Structure formats: structure tokens, C-alpha cells
Amino acid sequence: MRTPPGRRQLPPQARVLKALDRAAIFALYQEAGRRRLGLGSDSPWLHAHLDPDAAHFLFPDPATYYWPDPDAGRPWWQCSVLLHMVDGEQVRSGLAVLPETFTALPSTVSRLRQRHLALIARTTERDTWLWGRDHESDCGPDACGYAPADGASR
Ligand SMILES: [Zn+2]
Secondary structure: OOOOOOOOOOOHHHOOOEEEOHHHHHHHHHHHHHOOOOOOOOOHHHHHHEOOOOOEEEEEOOOHHHOOEHHHOEOOEEEEEEEEEOOOOEEEEEEEEOHHHHHHOOOOOOHHHHHHHHHHHHHOOOEHHHHHHHHHHHOOOOOOOOOOOOOOOO
16 A cells, blocks of 8 residues: 555554454445445445455555545545455455544454455455346346345346
């Protein structure tokens, strides 16, 4: 993560990659949706397709045009997310997380593994949208277990 010219460097507590279980990562999507942060929101589809037994990873990784700027109404940190989907594939996602929320999450991953996982996240090209598109033909109560309540697939 490089600080763009003229921008304030992110604090040390932002320079961490964190591992979360499904409930914890989904709670962050709910918060982003509820507070309309503008990047990431929860859905029954997402919850149903996140591996409940695997770790999901998250770290602040703001693009220059999304650099945190409370004065411009953007207090949140743009995070890169590495999600473990129900079929075992890891895909990339993006999520806005409030600094106080991120800082309060426990840090359990060794420095070496943090670097390794961040590299995987940055070099993973498939995101949840592409994964969902390819998964569509396998999606249903008899396959992945997802049964949309209203008949809509996503
Ligand atoms: Zn499915």
C-alpha cells in the first residue's frame, strides 16, 4: 500500500491483514450496507455462498481515488477482501470498513502469512461477481444449498 502524493499516510493500525469467520466478515458487509458506505453490502446470496468453516481475509488497501478523507465524507477504509466460497475457491472483493470497526477486530495472523495472503488477494483476478456468474448453473437447494426466498437468484 503506497501513500499517494499529497495524502496522509494511514495509521499503523491500518497496516494489518485480519482473518475473520463467516459471521464476522458478513457483519462488516451488513455495516457497509446499513451505513451506505458505498462499497459492499450484504445479501442472503452472499451469506449462503461464503464457506462457513474457512477463514476470510481483510486488509485496508485504498485506491488513490478512494483514499480515506473524512473532510470529503469518506471516513472509511477501502479494504481488499479475500473470500473463501462454498466450493473452495478464493475470490476477491472490496469493502468499505470504518477505522474503529477494523481496529477492534482481533489480529491473529503472523506477519509473514499476512504478506503472503495480501499478495494472493492482489493477484486474484476473479471476484464475487464472476464467481456468481459461473456458479449460477450449479446454484440451488440440491447443489450448494441456496434457496432464494423470493425466487430471485441474486
Ligand atoms: Zn449457489
